[in-house]
Each structure stands twice: as structure tokens, then as C-alpha cells.
Amino acid sequence: MVKTGLESIAAMFAAAKAQNRAAFLPYYPIGYPTYDDSLDAILAMAEAGVDGFEIGMPFSDPLADGPTIQAATQVALENGITVKRCIEAVRTLRDRGVDQPMLLMGYLNPVLAYGVEAFVRDAKAAGANGLILPDLPPEEAALVGEACAQAGLALIFFLAPTSNAERIALVAERANGFIYLVSVTGVTGARTDLPPDLRDFVARVRAQTDQPLVMGFGISQPEQARMMSEIMDGFIVGSALVRAGGESVSAVRDLAARLRQALD
Amino acid sequence: MQQPNLETTVPNARGYYGEYGGRFVPETLIPALDELIEAFNTALADPAFQQQFANLQATYTGRPTPLTYAGRLTEQLGGAQIYLKREDLAHTGAHKINNALGQALLAVRMGKKRIVAETGAGQHGVATATACALLGLECHVYMGTVDIARQKPNVFRMKLLGAEVVPVESGSKTLKDAINEAIRDWVTNVRTTHYLLGSALGPHPYPFIVREFQSVIGIEARQQMLDQVGRLPDVAVACVGGGSNAIGLFHAFRNDENVDLIGVEAGGLGIESGAHAARFADPALGRPGVLHGTRSFVLQDDDGQIMNTHSVSAGLDYASVGPEHAYLRQLERAFYTFATDDEALEAFQMLSQLEGIIPALESAHAVAEAIKRAPQMPKDSILLINLSGRGDKDLDTVISELGGELDGEA
Ligand SMILES: Cc1ncc(COP(=O)(O)O)c(C=O)c1O
Numbered sequence: 001m002v003k004t005g006l007e008s009i010a011a012m013f014a015a016a017k018a019q020n021r022a023a024f025l026p027y028y029p030i031g032y033p034t035y036d037d038s039l040d041a042i043l044a045m046a047e048a049g050v051d052g053f054e055i056g057m058p059f060s061d062p063l064a065d066g067p068t069i070q071a072a073t074q075v076a077l078e079n080g081i082t083v084k085r086c087i088e089a090v091r092t093l094r095d096r097g098v099d100q101p102m103l104l105m106g107y108l109n110p111v112l113a114y115g116v117e118a119f120v121r122d123a124k125a126a127g128a129n130g131l132i133l134p135d136l137p138p139e140e141a142a143l144v145g146e147a148c149a150q151a152g153l154a155l156i157f158f159l160a161p162t163s164n165a166e167r168i169a170l171v172a173e174r175a176n177g178f179i180y181l182v183s184v185t186g187v188t189g190a191r192t193d194l195p196p197d198l199r200d201f202v203a204r205v206r207a208q209t210d211q212p213l214v215m216g217f218g219i220s221q222p223e224q225a226r227m228m229s230e231i232m233d234g235f236i237v238g239s240a241l242v243r244a245g246g247e248s249v250s251a252v253r254d255l256a257a258r259l260r261q262a263l264d
Numbered sequence: 265m266q267q268p269n270l271e272t273t274v275p276n277a278r279g280y281y282g283e284y285g286g287r288f289v290p291e292t293l294i295p296a297l298d299e300l301i302e303a304f305n306t307a308l309a310d311p312a313f314q315q316q317f318a319n320l321q322a323t324y325t326g327r328p329t330p331l332t333y334a335g336r337l338t339e340q341l342g343g344a345q346i347y348l349k350r351e352d353l354a355h356t357g358a359h360k361i362n363n364a365l366g367q368a369l370l371a372v373r374m375g376k377k378r379i380v381a382e383t384g385a386g387q388h389g390v391a392t393a394t395a396c397a398l399l400g401l402e403c404h405v406y407m408g409t410v411d412i413a414r415q416k417p418n419v420f421r422m423k424l425l426g427a428e429v430v431p432v433e434s435g436s437k438t439l440k441d442a443i444n445e446a447i448r449d450w451v452t453n454v455r456t457t458h459y460l461l462g463s464a465l466g467p468h469p470y471p472f473i474v475r476e477f478q479s480v481i482g483i484e485a486r487q488q489m490l491d492q493v494g495r496l497p498d499v500a501v502a503c504v505g506g507g508s509n510a511i512g513l514f515h516a517f518r519n520d521e522n523v524d525l526i527g528v529e530a531g532g533l534g535i536e537s538g539a540h541a542a543r544f545a546d547p548a549l550g551r552p553g554v555l556h557g558t559r560s561f562v563l564q565d566d567d568g569q570i571m572n573t574h575s576v577s578a579g580l581d582y583a584s585v586g587p588e589h590a591y592l593r594q595l596e597r598a599f600y601t602f603a604t605d606d607e608a609l610e611a612f613q614m615l616s617q618l619e620g621i622i623p624a625l626e627s628a629h630a631v632a633e634a635i636k637r638a639p640q641m642p643k644d645s646i647l648l649i650n651l652s653g654r655g656d657k658d659l660d661t662v663i664s665e666l667g668g669e670l671d672g673e674a
Contacts, residue, residue: 061444074434109564
């Protein structure tokens with residue numbers, strides 16, 4: 001039996017846990033610095049042993065992103081990358097042997113323009129396992145959520161340091177796949193220091209749910225990855241890898257490998 | 265036509281006007297939006313707040329603003345009697361102060377001492393900087409560099425008022441991008457900062473709060489029509505950028521079914537050119553979508569990427585529109601049209617020369633619609649224009665657009 005998207009994601013966490021570590025999920029946008037390079041970068045990271053991917057789809061107005069990802073996705077748009085190309089990229093990556101879970105990450109409007117049902121159908125057919133839309137909080141997610149549930153795809157929701165017990169309860173109830181914890185109040189971007197109250201935040205969420213917890217925003221260094229491995233089920237690195245992608249595919253491979261090795 | 269009433273024009277608990285509105289924002293901001301709803305509701309129920317706000321409106325903003333009969337314009341056009349609601353005479357020169365003061369008072373109640381705002385024409389930035397100076401709040405205004413170049417006097421005013429003007433270089437370098445940056449700042453500093461959004465758009469509760477603070481325009485105008493003329497207008501016209509001055513005018517007339525409500529968008533270089541901000545007039549590009557936290561009409565390409573817009577007036581140069589306008593249009597309670605750059609520039613001069621009133625380029629779009637419409641209306645009919653602001657800020661733009669012509673006449 002072929003696994004559903006949700007089952008693949010659950011298997012990913014189980015495998016990492018069996019090795020006593022967190023799952024490492026790089027973010028990388030399709031089309032940066034070119035379409036071919038972005039696919040090569042993702043393949044190189046797959047070979048370096050990362051656990052899953054957030055595959056970035058560009059949007060003209062990425063209001064949850066800091067300067068690094070803004071600039072990269074702007075380049076992607078200038079390179080003619082559309083939602084359709086991003087879905088094709090997932091298919092190509094599967095054909096080229098990537099077997100880790102892939103979650104498409106973007107903003108709501110391009111998904112609406114594509115058509116929610118068509119998007120979910122095509123994303124699933126291409127081999128995607130889930131969807132991450134930072135401007136879609138759970139109370140607005142009925143339409144997308146239903147389509148994803150039918151297709152067995154994960155639709156990931158967020159919690160932030162500002163989330164109170166009520167929000168944590170709501171997200172915990174609707175969550176599937178994992179819950180994405182934003183490490184800081186802010187936008188994406190590599191940071192040298194993570195906030196001191198991080199462990200408290202994780203503990204507050206952990207007290208209310210058994211869902212896998214994945215942290216993102218600001219993580220860029222091997223020491224941070226090691227800390228993530230202690231307190232989280234998974235973590236996401238974006239801007240630092242995108243910055244490396246501006247240099248070369250091998251720079252991406254090297255950074256991904258170092259972050260991955262920090263977990264052993 | 266469905267008859268809207270008070271109930272259906274109030275958003276539901278999730279901030280929806282029919283199928284438009286909502287709250288499409290990162291999770292980090294949700295608690296701040298909840299807090300804002302709470303602060304607004306308790307403020308409304310608090311007589312001390314009402315008193316303080318009314319007092320500021322009367323003694324600081326200069327409300328009520330007058331209703332002026334535009335006699336020479338009426339005569340020239342030869343049709344409907346034209347009246348102007350004079351928001352240009354409000355302190356700082358536009359309706360934007362109504363909302364800026366209201367929200368700044370809410371920020372004080374929430375204990376937030378740092379304010380961020382976006383601005384296009386600079387009027388909302390000036391109004392926000394003014395309210396912050398008055399109440400002792402720290403103020404940061406995001407403004408696209410294209411708009412900084414075309415609204416220089418307002419940039420200088422904001423700085424004089426003690427605000428920091430933060431230039432925005434991303435995207436089209438206009439209002440849309442200024443909102444992106446303001447939201448990014450807000451997400452980062454949300455615990456200490458209130459985002460003082462300047463139009464009837466964005467995530468719930470902003471469209472609702474902005475409408476409530478701007479509805480004083482229509483409440484006054486409606487009463488002034490009754491007091492000065494003895495009846496309501498047949499048509500009420502307002503320009504529509506994000507839609508705050510228009511919703512502020514329309515709201516008081518929503519149940520007066522004999523008053524036609526007309527919103528005027530920026531037609532830019534013409535709809536066929538694609539260089540415009542007429543969200544409702546261009547079926548190829550203007551479709552329902554989600555931008556800046558709300559579902560409404562959005563100018564976008566086939567892939568759902570937001571289009572760059574164009575208007576000679578910075579305040580109308582925006583790819584989306586407040587959700588309640590999309591709803592009023594769907595109900596056919598309000599109708600939406602557009603005026604091109606050229607029509608607005610012509611109206612700008614005509615009002616200046618016939619009435620001694622230099623309108624904001626935004627407001628000139630409403631005047632342009634009156635110029636088209638009034639001659640076809642009977643002489644005993646009444647057309648009310650919301651003159652949302654004054655045009656001093658636009659002199660640079662108008663000089664560069666019309667410089668030769670004006671020099672030639674001298
Ligand atoms: C004088 C004036 N009128 C109208 C507008 C457009 O905004 P809104 O549609 O929210 O009234 C602006 C915006 O800057 C303005 O300055």
C-alpha cells in the first residue's frame with residue numbers, strides 16, 4: 001500500500017525518534033537562483049540525509065518572510081516560476097529519487113487562483129505530502145482543510161510565542177501532520193540568538209498536545225540544530241540554506257550536511 | 265436587489281461581510297487582533313472614551329466639517345445641485361485623522377506606546393504622526409519610495425511631527441509594499457506595538473473599526489443635508505482607494521434606498537492599458553482573492569500574483585479594496601466606476617478654478633464622476649461629493665503633469 005501524505009510524515013518522525021534525534025526539514029524555494037539549481041540543491045540535501053522538505057512557492061507579497069527569502073522568491077518570480085511549475089518540480093524530484101516527505105509552502109492567494117481542489121489533487125498526484133500556508137489560520141481553513149483531508153495530505157498550522165492557551169487548544173485540535181512553532185515573534189530570517197523563553201513556549205504547547213512539534217524561523221547553526229534535537233520533534237532551516245543557494249549548490253549541500261551531522 | 269439593513273452591513277463574528285473579509289494573517293498576530301476587538305468593544309461601551317473622542321473631534325480635528333454648496337460648478341455643469349462634504353477642512357487636511365485619532369486612543373487603552381502605520385499619499389501617515397504627537401506615542405510610518413518622491417510635502421510634515429518615515433524599496437514601492445513592511449514590523453514587535461491601519465481593509469477587525477471611526481462623515485453629511493437643504497441627496501459619490509472615506513460616507517445612508525451610493529476607483533491610464541487600480545472595473549485582472557489579511561477583489565495575474573497598479577494619486581494606487589465594498593457591490597447597494605488620471609487632473613483644475621477649493625488628487629476622482637454625472641441629472645436633484653482631502657500635497661505631481669499648461673496660461 002502506498003502511504004498517504006500524513007502517514008509518510010508520521011513515519012518520518014518515527015524514524016528520527018528511533019535514532020533519538022529531531023527530524024531536519026530544510027526549506028528551499030523553487031526557482032532560486034534558477035529552476036535547475038533549485039532542484040539540484042534539493043536533491044543534494046536529500047542525498048545528505050535530511051528528513052523532509054518544505055518546498056517554497058513564490059508569492060509577490062510574502063508578508064511572513066524576511067529579506068533573504070523575499071529576495072530569493074522575487075528572483076524565482078522573475079524566472080517565471082508559477083504554482084504549476086512548483087508542482088511539476090515535486091514530480092521531477094520524485095522521479096529523480098527524492099523519497100523524503102515534501103510539503104509545499106506558499107501563500108494562500110496563488111493556491112486560490114489555481115483552485116483549491118485542483119491544487120490539492122495535482123500536488124498529491126505529483127507526490128507532495130502536505131501544505132503549509134502561513135496566512136491561513138485554522139478558523140479560515142475549512143475549504144483547504146477539507147480538500148487536504150480527503151487527499152490524505154497534511155495541512156500544517158502554526159503557533160507563536162504570542163499564542164495563549166486558547167489558541168494552543170484550537171490549533172492542537174485541528175492539527176494534522178505536525179504543529180509548526182514559530183521560534184520568535186517576527187518574520188523568517190537567520191538569527192544568531194534564539195529567544196530565552198523558547199523552552200517555556202515549547203513546554204506550554206507540549207502540555208496541551210501530543211502532536212509532533214516542529215520549530216522554524218531563525219535556525220541556522222549546528223549548535224542550534226543540536227538544541228532543537230533535544231527539545232523538538234523536528235526543525236526547519238530556511239534563510240541560511242537559501243543564502244547558501246545564492247553561492248552554489250555545493251554550499252547548500254555542505255550546510256545541510258553539517259546541520260544533519262550535528263544531530264548524530 | 266436584496267435590501268441590506270443594519271444587520272447585514274455589520275460583519276459577522278468572524279469579520280465577514282457576506283463572502284468577503286475574514287482574518288488571513290500569521291498566527292503570531294491573531295492574539296493582537298483579538299485584543300484589538302476587545303479594546304474597541306470596551307471603548308465603545310465606555311462613556312469616558314466616547315466623551316474624550318467627541319471632545320477631540322470638536323476641539324482638535326475641527327468637526328463637524330462643513331457642507332458646502334458648489335454653486336459655480338453646479339451652474340457650469342447645468343444639472344444636479346452639487347454639495348461638497350469638506351473633509352479637506354479637517355485638521356491635517358483629510359478624513360484620515362478621524363480614524364488615526366480613534367485608533368491612537370485605542371492604542372493608549374491597550375498600553376501600546378509604539379505605533380506603526382503605512383501610507384500612500386502621506387495623508388494617513390501625517391494623520392497618524394499627528395495623533396502620536398498629540399498623545400505622546402512613538403511613530404514609524406512605512407512609505408514606498410515611489411510615493412515618497414511624489415508626496416514630498418507630507419514626508420516633511422511627518423518628520424516635523426516627530427515620526428520616523430521608513431522608505432520601502434520592495435515590490436512596486438507603493439502602498440501595497442508599505443503595508444507588507446508595516447505588517448512585518450508589527451509581527452516582530454507585536455507585544456509593544458499597535459498597527460494603525462489607515463483604510464477599511466486588512467484583517468478583521470480593521471475594516472469594521474475604520475468604518476466606525478470614519479462613519480462620522482456620513483452621519484454629519486446626512487444631518488447637514490436635512491438641515492441646510494431639507495432633504496437627502498439623490499447621489500453620494502466618494503473615491504475608493506482602500507475605501508475608508510467612501511465607507512465613512514456611505515454607512516449613514518445605507519438604509520436610505522433612494523440615495524445612490526457611487527464609489528470611484530482609479531482608472532489610471534485606462535482599463536485597457538492595464539495601468540490602473542480599478543479592482544471592480546477590470547474583469548481580466550480584478551477577481552476575488554486574499555491580500556493583506558482580507559478576502560476581497562484583488563488585481564492579480566492568472567497565477568494569483570498581485571499586480572502592480574498605477575494611479576496619478578498615491579492614495580488610490582492599491583491592488584485590493586476594503587471587503588465591505590465588495591459586499592455592497594454584490595448587493596447592488598453601492599455601484600463602482602472609475603475616473604482616469606486625465607479626468608482626475610481636469611476635475612482637480614475645474615474645482616480649483618470654479619470653487620476656490622484645491623482637492624486632493626484622490627478626491628478629484630470623485631469630482632470627475634460628478635462632472636460626468638451631474639449634467640445628466642435634473643436641476644432639482646442633488647449630488648453629494650465627499651471631498652476627502654485637500655490638494656496641497658499634490659502640487660508637485662500636478663505641476664509635473666500640467667506644468668507646461670499652467671505656465672502657458674500665466
Ligand atoms: C485625501 C484622500 N482621499 C482618499 C484616499 C484613499 O483612501 P480611502 O479609500 O481609504 O479613503 C486617501 C488615501 O491616502 C487620501 O489621502
